[in-house]
Amino acid sequence: MSGGPVPHDLEGVERTTLTEAGIDDLRVGAWILGTGGGGDPYYGYLCLKKLYAQGRMVDVIDPQDLPDDAYVAAVNQMGSPLPAEERLTDPATVTRAIREMETYAGIRFTAVMPWEIGGGNAFQPLLAAAMLGLPVVDADAMGRAFPEAQMTSFAVKNFTCHPLVMADIRPNTVIISEAADWKWLERLRRRACTELGAVAATCNPPRTGHEVKTGSHLYTVGKALRIGRTVRRAQAEHCDAVAALLEQERGAELLRGKVTDVERQTTGGYLRGRLDVAGLDSYAGSTMRIAFQNEFTVAWRDDEPCATTPDLICVLDQDSGEAIGTEVVRFGQRVAVIALPAPEMLLSERGLELTGPRAFGHDLDFHPLFTR
Amino acid sequence: MKVIGIDVGGTSTDAVLLHEREVRHYVKTTTTADVSSGISAALETLVAKAGPDAQRIDAVMLGTTHFTNAIVERRGLTPTAAIRIGMPATAFLEPFTDWPSDLAEAVRARHFMVRGGHEYDGRPIVPFDAAAVESAAREIRNAGIRSVAITSVFSPLDATLEEHAGQIVRRVYPEAGITLSHRLGRIGLLPRENVTILNASLVDLARTKTAAFAEGLRKVGIDAPVYLTQNDGTIARMEQAAELPILSVACGPTNSMRGAAFLSGMANALVVDVGGTTTDIGYLRQGLPRQANRVVEIGGVRTLFQMPDLLSLPLGGGSRVTAAPLAIGPESVGFRLTELGRVFGGDVTTVTDVAVAAGAPLLGDPRRVAHLPDGLVSDAMAMVRATLEDAIDRLKPDAEPRPVIAVGGAAFLVPDGLAGAGDTVRVPHAAVANAVGAAMAQVSGESDRIFREVPRDEAIAAATTAARTDAVAAGADADTLEVVEVEDLPLAYLPGNSRRVRVKVLGDVALPRQSILAGTGA
Numbered sequence: 001m002s003g004g005p006v007p008h009d010l011e012g013v014e015r016t017t018l019t020e021a022g023i024d025d026l027r028v029g030a031w032i033l034g035t036g037g038g039g040d041p042y043y044g045y046l047c048l049k050k051l052y053a054q055g056r057m058v059d060v061i062d063p064q065d066l067p068d069d070a071y072v073a074a075v076n077q078m079g080s081p082l083p084a085e086e087r088l089t090d091p092a093t094v095t096r097a098i099r100e101m102e103t104y105a106g107i108r109f110t111a112v113m114p115w116e117i118g119g120g121n122a123f124q125p126l127l128a129a130a131m132l133g134l135p136v137v138d139a140d141a142m143g144r145a146f147p148e149a150q151m152t153s154f155a156v157k158n159f160t161c162h163p164l165v166m167a168d169i170r171p172n173t174v175i176i177s178e179a180a181d182w183k184w185l186e187r188l189r190r191r192a193c194t195e196l197g198a199v200a201a202t203c204n205p206p207r208t209g210h211e212v213k214t215g216s217h218l219y220t221v222g223k224a225l226r227i228g229r230t231v232r233r234a235q236a237e238h239c240d241a242v243a244a245l246l247e248q249e250r251g252a253e254l255l256r257g258k259v260t261d262v263e264r265q266t267t268g269g270y271l272r273g274r275l276d277v278a279g280l281d282s283y284a285g286s287t288m289r290i291a292f293q294n295e296f297t298v299a300w301r302d303d304e305p306c307a308t309t310p311d312l313i314c315v316l317d318q319d320s321g322e323a324i325g326t327e328v329v330r331f332g333q334r335v336a337v338i339a340l341p342a343p344e345m346l347l348s349e350r351g352l353e354l355t356g357p358r359a360f361g362h363d364l365d366f367h368p369l370f371t372r
Numbered sequence: 373m374k375v376i377g378i379d380v381g382g383t384s385t386d387a388v389l390l391h392e393r394e395v396r397h398y399v400k401t402t403t404t405a406d407v408s409s410g411i412s413a414a415l416e417t418l419v420a421k422a423g424p425d426a427q428r429i430d431a432v433m434l435g436t437t438h439f440t441n442a443i444v445e446r447r448g449l450t451p452t453a454a455i456r457i458g459m460p461a462t463a464f465l466e467p468f469t470d471w472p473s474d475l476a477e478a479v480r481a482r483h484f485m486v487r488g489g490h491e492y493d494g495r496p497i498v499p500f501d502a503a504a505v506e507s508a509a510r511e512i513r514n515a516g517i518r519s520v521a522i523t524s525v526f527s528p529l530d531a532t533l534e535e536h537a538g539q540i541v542r543r544v545y546p547e548a549g550i551t552l553s554h555r556l557g558r559i560g561l562l563p564r565e566n567v568t569i570l571n572a573s574l575v576d577l578a579r580t581k582t583a584a585f586a587e588g589l590r591k592v593g594i595d596a597p598v599y600l601t602q603n604d605g606t607i608a609r610m611e612q613a614a615e616l617p618i619l620s621v622a623c624g625p626t627n628s629m630r631g632a633a634f635l636s637g638m639a640n641a642l643v644v645d646v647g648g649t650t651t652d653i654g655y656l657r658q659g660l661p662r663q664a665n666r667v668v669e670i671g672g673v674r675t676l677f678q679m680p681d682l683l684s685l686p687l688g689g690g691s692r693v694t695a696a697p698l699a700i701g702p703e704s705v706g707f708r709l710t711e712l713g714r715v716f717g718g719d720v721t722t723v724t725d726v727a728v729a730a731g732a733p734l735l736g737d738p739r740r741v742a743h744l745p746d747g748l749v750s751d752a753m754a755m756v757r758a759t760l761e762d763a764i765d766r767l768k769p770d771a772e773p774r775p776v777i778a779v780g781g782a783a784f785l786v787p788d789g790l791a792g793a794g795d796t797v798r799v800p801h802a803a804v805a806n807a808v809g810a811a812m813a814q815v816s817g818e819s820d821r822i823f824r825e826v827p828r829d830e831a832i833a834a835a836t837t838a839a840r841t842d843a844v845a846a847g848a849d850a851d852t853l854e855v856v857e858v859e860d861l862p863l864a865y866l867p868g869n870s871r872r873v874r875v876k877v878l879g880d881v882a883l884p885r886q887s888i889l890a891g892t893g894a
Contacts, residue, residue, distance in 0.1 A: 086461075089464075091464060169460045197492065266869075266871070332767070
């Protein structure tokens with residue numbers, strides 16, 4: 001690898017400063033891209049608001065403007081949403097993970113990027129960026145939320161899967177210097193994360209500018225911002241936020257109705273279960289069942305599969321258009337179930353092997369819902 | 373057993389006297405701006421009306437809006453010191469984060485962040501810094517801050533650090549009012565801490581108001597234990613309840629629902645409570661209001677604790693009706709209905725006037741609304757129906773057409789044959805169902821813990837034992853306790869077999885011995 005101790009100064013590169021309103025947009029948009037999982041972005045959102053109040057800002061750059069040999073830190077906070085409800089999050093720990101990685105790998109990062117744009121992790125790179133004065137690249141490695149490391153674009157592209165640095169609120173740092181493959185990396189980091197209290201800031205294997213441009217889901221930060229803006233504008237104008245979102249993102253409405261049953265269980269460290277929705281109004285008479293493993297994975301309408309992972313299945317509050325998570329969805333809620341197209345890269349043979357319905361234990365082929 | 377129930381609503385303050393579960397006397401008076409004088413008036417009127425029946429009262433149950441009003445109006449709140457135990461975790465998001473600035477200004481005295489707290493699996497985050505709590509306590513004492521809110525990370529799982537910190541503060545500053553978060557909240561640090569701080573800021577007010585109420589009772593010759601009604605449809609002895617006033621902020625709608633259950637004899641139904649200014653709709657499950665179990669904002673602050681799952685509509689008997697375009701509310705003439713409403717000789721068209729014109733109940737003078745255009749009357753009544761039908765559909769748990777119990781001063785506004793609902797059930801004393809609910813409230817206990825590597829049955833059994841202990845401490849008769857809720861939620865990501873178990877038990881009030889003696893000895 002080239003690069004080395006000096007980060008690129010990105011002179012002449014256009015930077016778009018995230019506005020205060022953009023922070024609110026990102027909170028709503030990232031939660032929708034979480035497809036039921038990824039954790040509520042509320043705490044990361046509060047941290048970023050506070051950083052802005054302190055006078056810090058975040059710039060977003062186009063991935064195409066990255067020099068090929070610049071290094072980019074893809075970061076997230078690993079763990080379970082429940083411990084995070086008590087331990088919250090903070091900008092310092094993820095910043096430390098990045099600094100530790102620079103020390104260990106002997107490199108300097110030019111920019112940061114989200115590992116996972118869906119859910120609370122959308123905010124982690126922004127917190128680090130605000131602390132370090134680095135820009136955020138408009139791209140991520142999942143295009144949504146997923147539970148495991150091998151479900152990333154970097155794994156689809158078979159990029160190097162190490163080293164990885166995890167930082168804790170205490171002076172604990174875990175470095176995984178080598179892992180046999182992405183699934184091994186997942187096993188090792190998960191075990192370490194549990195020891196750290198099921199919350200750990202993670203700096204994932206460093207990526208070069210060339211790798212980011214060729215091997216990530218491009219413009220997903222902008223997508224989250226756009227989705228949030230669309231929904232929030234519709235709310236302010238008292239329009240149908242779900243319809244506005246579908247039109248904007250060329251999504252498909254699967255059903256509108258009322259949640260009639262929710263079943264949850266934990267197996268293998270994941271929240272697995274299903275929910276049933278009874279159609280209302282123009283969907284009266286139809287029913288929908290949606291399976292989830294942290295995130296929504298398969299939707300059946302009247303017993304026929306109608307949407308499958310990696311396409312994004314989102315359960316939204318019918319009135320506000322905002323996302324409802326698998327941990328909090330409850331009986332009686334009025335919801336709109338929609339699907340948004342998955343990033344193109346996940347529809348390759350390897351992409352579907354890692355993120356299609358079979359990767360979640362469903363004996364089903366990917367159901368092509370969108371013409372591409 | 374003779375019980376007086378009093379409940380304060382937005383428009384009226386109601387009181388009932390029950391003897392052996394039968395409504396003997398009831399009064400409906402106007403809610404006053406200071407709340408207290410309205411309570412006194414209701415009590416005095418009831419006692420006068422009851423005559424000799426008002427002797428040898430066994431218990432008095434009060435549901436009041438003092439605490440809600442204090443938060444909403446940002447008045448009468450005690451400046452509070454927040455102590456959070458959890459450093460180095462949670463450091464960046466300090467207490468009072470995301471509070472409305474005017475409320476934070478009224479409540480925040482200062483805050484302290486000390487090292488300690490627990491992980492999800494019970495391990496300490498870092499060793500607890502008791503010395504830091506001690507120095508915080510001294511600073512609090514020297515600054516004369518009377519209320520202290522103590523919150524520790526994962527305290528619903530392990531409350532020892534909060535207890536320990538509470539002891540330190542009490543030793544240093546015995547006069548301080550101390551609230552510990554595990555007594556109030558669920559898992560979710562910020563919403564639990566918010567509830568704890570709000571509660572601490574209300575304790576002074578609660579002590580003053582309950583003492584004044586007890587004094588008022590003595591004045592009318594009643595010497596009986598006093599209970600405050602709480603959000604979950606249960607009661608606690610005044611002395612204990614005054615330490616946890618936040619648990620009473622939603623008691624009004626809850627009391628109406630409990631009263632509806634008692635008066636109708638139904639345990640599973642929707643309750644529509646139409647007052648002077650608003651309508652509250654809730655769902656009764658096994659005789660108790662369904663709990664929200666989600667973040668609920670109080671005065672603009674996110675909280676997570678026991679709150680009824682309610683839908684509130686700006687629709688009441690006093691709501692103004694305007695034509696072209698047709699609109700109902702949100703403005704209401706409230707308690708001045710009997711002065712400003714057309715059927716009572718005023719010149720404001722209210723929902724009550726429209727309902728009288730439509731021929732429903734006989735209230736006031738129907739001739740005064742004879743001139744209202746037929747179109748306006750039928751359109752307004754259709755709008756009331758549609759509003760209620762939509763709200764009912766949002767709240768009912770499934771497609772099943774559930775019966776609807778109509779209560780409240782303007783219960784007559786709930787029409788028969790609501791689409792998507794079962795029968796509209798009308799009950800005697802519907803106008804004072806809230807006070808009846810207060811009088812009939814029971815005592816509960818709750819446990820909410822995370823279990824790791826414990827079989828499901830054992831976890832539930834352990835939680836049930838803890839909930840029963842809690843109930844008896846709150847004044848329940850152990851022999852009458854029943855489990856009314858079991859929630860068992862497996863937890864994502866956590867290794868092994870981790871589950872969060874919440875159990876709630878409910879039982880009758882254990883009559884205090886001295887009260888029984890007083891009754892028989894007199």
